[in-house]
Amino acid sequence: MLSKTQTLFGETILELPDLELPDLKQADLELSDSEQDDLEQADLQQTNKQQLLKLLQHYSQEEAAARIAIYKNNFYRSLIDILLDTFASIHQLIGSKHFEYLAKQFISQQPPTNPSVALYGANFPAFLAIQELSQQLPYIADCASFDWALHCAYYKKDAAPIAAEEFLEIDPQQLMQCQLEFHPATQLLQSNYSIFSIREFLNSNEQAEQIHFDEPETVLICRNQYKVEHYVVEAASGIFINYLMQHANLEQAISDTMAQCAEFNPSQAIGFLIQTQCIITIQGVK
Amino acid sequence: MKQLSSIHTGCGIGLKPCHYEEILQRKPELSFLEIHPENYMVEGGLQLYYLEKIRHHYPISMHGVGMSLGSAQGVDDQHLDKLCHLVKNTSPALVSEHLSWSHGQGAYFNDLLPLPYTEESLQLLKSNIHKVQDKLQRNILVENPSTYITFANDELSEQAFLRTLCEQTGCKLLLDINNVFVSTSNHQQDPRAYLAQYPFEYVEEIHLAGHSVYPLVDTKTIRIDDHGSEICDDVWQLFSEFFPNCKTAIPVLIEWDTNPPELDVLLQQAETAKKILHNSFR
Incomplete structure (x- = not known):
């Protein structure tokens, strides 16, 4: 009953x-x-x-x-x-x-x-x-x-990022064989639409006609301690980060990205990842 | 180190994210803070960070809204595991839930739905409360809900139902005086007659909250328990009259969940409750 x-x-x-x-x-x-x-x-x-x-x-x-x-x-x-x-x-x-x-x-x-x-x-x-x-x-x-990824990032497990100095301490040739582990809150969104620009527009007073909605944009979502941040990244960097998140080692990720985007700048992309504090472990260091 | 695993007496407020920082800075004189554990069943982030900091300054009471003690299909094992994990990590002074159900047909209804007070419901509640208490290895408090309907097949009064649960499971009671006022008003009953039959000997916490009044049908109105305003005079009056019926001075909570006001508003309400509490047990 x-x-x-x-x-x-x-x-x-x-x-x-x-x-x-x-x-x-x-x-x-x-x-x-x-x-x-x-x-x-x-x-x-x-x-x-x-x-x-x-x-x-x-x-x-x-x-x-x-x-x-x-x-x-x-x-x-x-x-x-x-x-x-x-x-x-x-x-x-x-x-x-x-x-x-x-x-x-x-x-x-x-x-x-x-x-x-x-x-x-x-x-x-x-x-x-x-x-x-x-x-x-x-x-x-x-x-x-994009909204959902930002929301979820707040609740992901805490983890401490590795400092820039730790990268510098590793022999560059050895570093190339390493995999990078990302903070659990890190997410990469590769969209066929201008999702970053649309968000910027919604938070500003710009006129809608100034935005080209159908230009692909890639967004990286990170959490710096407890603050969720988001960045627009170049398409090549997006491809590179995606390979890394799929557990490719640095050498493989760079090579595969360059095969698709000749203009890819690996140093700049790695520098960006260190700056966003989204790397928590360098795996494979002997 | 303060003893934070028990609350002897005094007033507390619901802990809301908008007050985390201010509470840590000001450390207002409160006997405890209460949380909804469901909001902290996450992997990490700011909420857990603040809960960890704050619990070293105040005893915590965990007031669940999602266990669905009255679900015919039983309590959800996964949810119980999550609560157990949080209880182990946080060592709350009190753990409470509601005399209601909210889970069925694979859906969670995000509300405290009413139960018919029948022998069948009683057996079910006993079984579910035993399961929760066995898992948590502690007694829980069960709160009387605000209701907007009663069932034609009710066999017991709410007070008799609660008393039997306490006698047969060892659970204790969380008496929500606002809910008593809301429910009795919604069912054309006298709150004093309700409280006269209430098993005060099992009460270990009291809740006070605000509610709203809306038109129903014809000239009838209905009170809705929305926890979004100050406590009304009628509820303060009932609290003054019936608090002395408790076996001892027990913790009293000011609940305000919808659009929480400035912290000082909650502290003022807590001060009012404290005065009544002290006058009762001088």
Whole structure:
């Protein structure tokens, strides 16, 4: 019985709300027309909600539905707010109304599966990628991945970076045979769109027409102690860092990168990695 | 080194990220700080860094919102493992959870959902509380929830339900006086009649918080427990009247989770609670 009650309750809460869900106010606590219609069809159609209402028969149907709506509203509102915090640039790009419309569908289709909701939303970028909206704004999923990577970097395991001097102490020929281990918060995003420039634009007062949205950009996300930072990197450096993150040794990563980009400057790229403090171990030093 | 593994009495506040730095700098006179463990179930980063620093100055109380003690499918082993890990690393003075459920059908509902108070629910809660306590190797406190519905098949009162849980599992109680006020008001009951039947002998912590009032249907209103405002006069009054029913002076928490105000606002609320507490046990 309890199991059935919880199934009915859970399914009723998960049902995609017909309501707009702005800030909690009177409208959220009243029945929408469609919910009212459902109630009037109680004898014809045994929906989850109506089965649940039987367990709440000491209220009028209207009042029971309004009371359940509070739980439903708490569920959607709290998770929309979490997604708003995490995907702030998507909110800026598409506005509150559209964001909430998409967020509600995402929450209904992919509710959290565990109580650590600070890390809820991993699949939101992939969800955005298959929405009609991404035909108009093809960069939106990559912008969401950027938001997500920044968000996750805050919670990754702590690790101490190696100092520049440690690089200098290693024989250069031996260093070439080494692999570099990156700080757990480090992420490389290689996008076909100008995700770095779009973010810069959102945080400035520039005019939209000054941005070419479809120019590929690569972004490196690092955490310096507890501060999350992000850098735009040249395509060649991005290829190089990607090889290193796939555990290639320095010699192999340099050679493979140069085969693709003759203009690649390895010293500059290694200097940049040391400066960002995203290397935590040099592996293979004898 | 201060003894931080227990809280004898006094007032505490919820620890919020916006107050981390200020608390470390000012070290306000508080008996404890309370956290939601779910916010610290991460691999690393700033939150864990501050928790580690702050716990050396204040006893910590862990107030869970995600264990879902009332889930028909049982508590989540992975979540319990994470809580156990955090408890081992942080040595909190208190660990508490809610008389509610939030997990089912593979989804986590991010809310404290109500239970019918039936014999079946009681057996389930007993089993889940035993499992949590066995894993943590300590007794937990169980809090009365704010509810917006009651079930037609209720067989027990909430107070009788809680008393039986304490008697049969060894758990203790976290009495949330705001929740008593909210729930009794929402169900047209008298909060004093509720508290007169409440098993105070098991209470080991009290919560005080703010709530909001919204229209429901017709002329009815409903109180929603949003922890986003100052404690209302009615709740202060109930606290004054019923705090002396506790067996001894126990820790009292000021809860404010939604849009937390300046630290001084919370400290002022804690001062008010302290005065009542001291007057009760002079």
